[in-house]
Amino acid sequence: MNAVRIGAAGGLDGLERVDLPDPGAPGPGDIRVRIHASSLNYHDYGVVRSGDPKFRGRIPMSDGAGVVEAVGEGVTEFAAGDAVVSCFFPLWLDGPATTGDFATVPGDGVDGYAREIVVRPATWFTRAPQRYSHAQAATLTTAGLTAWRALVADGGLKAGDSVLTLGTGGVSIFALQIAKAMGATVIATSSSEAKLEKAKALGADHTINYKAEPNWGEAVRRWTGGRGVDHVVEVGGPGTLPQSITAVRNGGHISLIGVLTGRGGEVPTAAMMVKQVRLQGLVVGSRRQQQDFVRGLEATGIEPVIDRSFGLDALAEAFRHEESGAHFGKICVEF
Numbered sequence: 179m180n181a182v183r184i185g186a187a188g189g190l191d192g193l194e195r196v197d198l199p200d201p202g203a204p205g206p207g208d209i210r211v212r213i214h215a216s217s218l219n220y221h222d223y224g225v226v227r228s229g230d231p232k233f234r235g236r237i238p239m240s241d242g243a244g245v246v247e248a249v250g251e252g253v254t255e256f257a258a259g260d261a262v263v264s265c266f267f268p269l270w271l272d273g274p275a276t277t278g279d280f281a282t283v284p285g286d287g288v289d290g291y292a293r294e295i296v297v298r299p300a301t302w303f304t305r306a307p308q309r310y311s312h313a314q315a316a317t318l319t320t321a322g323l324t325a326w327r328a329l330v331a332d333g334g335l336k337a338g339d340s341v342l343t344l345g346t347g348g349v350s351i352f353a354l355q356i357a358k359a360m361g362a363t364v365i366a367t368s369s370s371e372a373k374l375e376k377a378k379a380l381g382a383d384h385t386i387n388y389k390a391e392p393n394w395g396e397a398v399r400r401w402t403g404g405r406g407v408d409h410v411v412e413v414g415g416p417g418t419l420p421q422s423i424t425a426v427r428n429g430g431h432i433s434l435i436g437v438l439t440g441r442g443g444e445v446p447t448a449a450m451m452v453k454q455v456r457l458q459g460l461v462v463g464s465r466r467q468q469q470d471f472v473r474g475l476e477a478t479g480i481e482p483v484i485d486r487s488f489g490l491d492a493l494a495e496a497f498r499h500e501e502s503g504a505h506f507g508k509i510c511v512e513f
């Protein structure tokens with residue numbers, strides 16, 4: 179079977195196409211899945227690009243969607259022919275977070291889904307939404323579930339709430355779609371006027387160009403009549419958090435998700451305290467949250483926004499497209 183591995187040198191040019199043995203029939207509790215699609219995340223990009231020797235030979239990509247080909251003894255949840263999508267934390271089934279690292283994450287601590295066939299425990303997957311293509315389903319594992327958890331599972335989003343999204347990458351566009359589908363008001367930011375137009379077409383109620391308006395936190399406050407937003411989906415990190423703290427309402431919720439501007443920095447802690455802001459770090463979500471999300475997607479009819487799809491052979495090219503920042507929403511590979 180075809181697969182892609184991270185080569186000795188690391189980096190996008192070090193990605194190697196390999197032919198691996200077929201994993202065979204599923205054992206008890208396992209399913210055999212023919213993977214048809216994956217989607218790119220900033221996290222996958224970091225793993226592939228890092229050059230860290232621990233990733234040598236690793237099959238990258240945390241997201242995987244495809245069709246069950248066979249089920250092992252004792253598996254009742256799935257049957258051959260079912261469309262499924264992988265879980266980011268395959269051992270975190272339900273309840274509070276059980277993990278504080280990436281040791282069990284496919285495409286990081288263990289092999290991921292840049293390959294055609296896997297045999298894995300049935301609980302490493304959930305069913306995919308009905309009507310979804312495999313590429314659409316593959317966008318749920320990381321980006322989609324993160325946005326759902328930030329706003330719904332942990333954020334308690336309700337109709338009438340206001341949501342601020344930063345930039346127009348995978349997580350932010352899912353957050354925009356989820357918020358609109360659930361009756362919230364959305365303020366979307368981007369560095370690109372053309373992307374802001376696309377965000378409006380998806381339902382964004384107000385848009386701000388964060389390059390043209392460096393004090394976008396104040397601009398958000400003004401637009402909300404001085405109140406601030408209920409939820410911020412914070413994908414930027416230290417470079418954007420101070421503005422997000424300005425933008426959020428007293429007692430509002432900031433989901434600290436991303437590292438686009440770096441991994442550490444100064445935080446205006448006094449402003450957070452005075453505003454009684456709830457700042458929550460979070461990493462993706464549990465299998466149960468993914469199951470809830472799948473039902474939510476079916477009920478709302480949300481369709482993931484796929485900017486472009488590449489073949490598995492063109493994985494490096496797909497990452498270069500992500501690196502360029504030209505994309506809006508998700509980038510996929512289909513095979």
Ligand SMILES: NC(=O)c1ccc[n+]([C@@H]2O[C@H](COP(=O)([O-])OP(=O)(O)OC[C@H]3O[C@@H](n4cnc5c(N)ncnc54)[C@H](OP(=O)(O)O)[C@@H]3O)[C@@H](O)[C@H]2O)c1
Pocket residue numbers: 218219220221320321324344345346347348349350367368369370373388413414417418434435436437438439460461462500503504505507
């Ligand atoms: N904690 C978690 O569970 C989790 C899960 C998924 C992702 N993440 C993290 O969340 C971040 C976004 O991930 P992604 O997969 O959505 O990335 P992505 O699809 O590559 O999105 C990148 C987009 O972010 C925007 N951006 C870049 N710098 C920005 C800035 N200074 N301010 C505002 N927006 C900025 C740009 O949008 P414009 O072109 O519109 O300006 C860019 O196109 C990454 O740091 C990733 O590691 C975390």
